[in-house]
Amino acid sequence: MNSNDRRLPAGGRIDRMRPIGFSFDGRTLNGYQGDTLASALLANGITLTGRSFKYHRPRGTFSAGPEEPNALVTLGTGGRREPNLPATALELAQGMIAESQNRWPSLGFDLQSVNGLFAPFLSAGFYYKTFMGPTRRAWMFYEHFIRRAAGLGRAGTERDPDRYEVRHAFADVAIVGGGPAGLSAARAAAYAGSDVALIEQDFLLGGQLLSERSDGEAAAWLKAIETELAGLPNVTVRRRTMAFGIYDGNTLALIERNDDPVVQGAARQVFIMLRARAVIFAAGAIERPLVFSNNDRPGVMLTSAARTYFNRFAVLPGENILVATTNDGAYRAAIDLAAAGARVTIADQRSILPAGLAEEARRLNIAIRSGTQIADLRGGHAVKAAKFAGPGGNSEIACDLVCVSGGWSPTVHLTSHLGVRPVYRDDMDGFVPGGLPAGHFGAGSMMGRFSTADAIDSGHRAGIEATAFCGKSAAAPAPARLDLGEAATDAFRAIPSIVRGKAFVDFQMDVTTKDIELAHREGYESVEHLKRYTTLGMGTEQGKTSNFAALSAMAALRQETIPQTGTTTFRPPYAPVAIGALAGRSVGRHFKPIRRTPMHDWHVANGADMLEVGLWMRPYFYRVAGRDVNEAYVAEMRMVRGAAGLMDISTLGKIDVQGPDAAIFLDRVYANGFAKLPVGRARYGVMLRDDGIVFDDGTTTRLSENRFFMTTSTAKAADVLSRLEFLLDTAWPELRVAVTSVSDEWATMSVAGPKSRDVLAAAFPGLDVSNEALPHMGFIETEFAGRALRIIRLSYSGERAYEIYVGATAGEKVWRHLLEVGAAFGLRPYGVEALGALRVEKGHVAGPEIDGRTTLDDLGLGRMAAKRTGFVGDVLRRRPAFQAPNRQRLVGLECAEEGKRLRGGAILFIPGDTVAGHGRGRITSVTFSPELGRYVGLALLAADVAAEGSEVFATYPMKAETVRARIVSPVFLDPKGERLHG
Amino acid sequence: MLRIECPCCGLRDHDEFRYGGDASITRPGHDDPDPEAWYRYVYVRKNPPGPHREFWQHVTGCRQWLVVERDTRDHAIASVGFARKTRA
């Protein structure tokens, strides 16, 4: 086993006293505290880290940060599995288990790399043409093959055992990026009096300074400012935290990661919404690759990354190194690597070399070729040699590492999220953020200030300006100087190479120069079309390294300048975000609250099968009545129709309506009149929406002249209250009425059945419950065990029935009392399935019929409002379209075939119809009727074919069933209501 | 990501509120029989890019209906007041 044989004996920001064991593709390896997964792999000589997305080409670590397109790994096992993580941004932790992706059966030997032979199928526009074009059928054929071949890592399917959190945080000044500019900005803003949040994705502060020698002046400057910030109480430093988006109201969305599997108790990721009064963007810049044939081979690396691996991680990533560049910056890496003993050659595309740097390089025996670019690379799993094109003719040198530098692109992603278009700057050949809105500031290389001295200076000024924006203006002492001698701007346009083989622009999405040429040839010329047609920049790293090369290529093909071609729009998230982090603790039972009625515990203890109805838990049926719901609900219906049943209806919405104008108010909100309702009486009421559609139904009882007690359906309780408040606050403020929800104050139960009055009389012996004292729709108020009790004689089932209201805390007591004294009369509880079935038999409409599309006339309730005007929805309910002759109206259906059944949702046709499409209507509710001995249902059916007595076909395609049904009155039972009265 | 400064309860997250639509449209009188007036009230909206007066209810706070002036382009809130004028 190789163990850190690429590691240098000294140096770097790793702790050699703290070795860390981890595994990669099943191999046990060692690294050190301070490593990333990528640096530890490189230290162990592992340069092959993955296979590419489409062509399964071998790929190696390309960068040293979150812009990594190649070295994507899956971390963890089982429920903790997380795919597509850049190894370059993962802090190494003891016990970390990582796997390479998109290879089968192994990374070194990938059977599917033969996909290279199928390359023509997978060129640009393949997906587009396959899905959208006339060859769409081809997808059927290719799907299996493509799904297996083209893909990134797979997510886990097991439940994630870890905890995630969502937090809110606040600051005066938030600073994105902890490099020299961000550190300087944080320091200045803190001295000037701001509460500062400094956000850094890395586990170390320093940004590009971490790529400098770990014992030089940059390191000393960094250590000093870190100490200084640690001593400022108004600075919060958030390391390991990625700002993935910025949203309205200066809200930064952050993810704080903790990838250490042994840290117990800590949340694995925390989603933080940080609200700041001012934001300073100091996100730095990302180095650009060069485009040439086979530029994706393992062993090709960004020059700055090679320098980072050397200086920060004490890893020498190659011994025979070629540095290909367009700019001065790469010389510094070449010099550092040569000083460490590597053999280094520089191929500079420019013919005029930087005199000072070139001289320094030559002193270290670095060979420099001017006016030279790479034409091609040799080597499969690892680079072996580079072929040049240049004035000296074609030549070739052996090498084991190719460092590339095509200049730098400022990280304009975050500023673009709020719609700030990047603008092109010719002097640096790149895009910087356009005009930032008030309260947003920029500093450092992100704003085109590439030298360290300039970054520190611009950060300092941004810190003071942002603090002034927050209304504070204390002075901040100037920061310590650090001049590393870089040029202020350092740009030279890369010369396009003459491409023979595959030259990659987007490594992660496997987009080549040929794909861009094809897109251009086929007319997909705008950058936004180019992106979608080629999938350029649509990988998990969103084209962080590829964007500029692609724009350059397209601009060249169109013979335009880069600003004429434009850039694509960056959208959040800047880096992939785990859904679990956004959900935080809102998972499982915590996803939504559960509402329990006051009698809940009794139901559970007494064999109720509970059902979730919206947020509520309600008894579905009681197991004492049957083995399953179908057996039980019919038995419970028989009990209610034959003796008496007790139902928990505490979930009803309850609203107290008070005030001198309460009756006028109810007259306007209900389609039927309430002004003349006598005190002590209840009335069924229907509310419409402004557009004339039925909103909700319920009952309202007049408790006294100016006080009413309204009930709503369970589902609409919140909406009805809010609507009533809206009308009182905005439409009719002159009405002296107050509405208050009392839904949770009252436990409610219904005693229904022919024996219900006997139960009541036995339960409340002192109370006169005779038909004279308490007629149908009557109301009495009394007391039970010192608690107020309201009894309203209302029926939903069609039987004589009483709704009993008592304070919530006494609910179970009254419930038990009723069952105890009611036992002699056969009283037992029943559940919502029986309740629903009883109302269908009685022809009462409910949620399935009041579905937001039906009018009073549709539901057969038009007569309720026949002679009234001036109520909500009155005018628009009269629209001509609502009166169309084929408008679907409520009908009753009974099953016309022996031994068959109706089903809710079945589509209705009449004899002679072709059975296709939406039919003439649909069944909304069904039940087996013990009274009639057959299935009955409610349906909405076109009125022009809904004559009672005629037949329809009910088809249920899910079960391939068709059954004949007869149209009847929706009131199947006791049409005169004799059971209710008397 | 919105926060609304409720005149009763102070600055609160938008999760506590319910949106109630365009507040610049006048509701016809409850007994106005004109279908055209109700049609305009229910269906016709300008949907402007820019300042927009709209109703929000502080449902998990004081339950007051508010009129919020919000810029639809950047969600900047210029003013918040009670919809019921007597409470202003």
Ligand SMILES: [Zn+2]
């Ligand atoms: Zn409030």
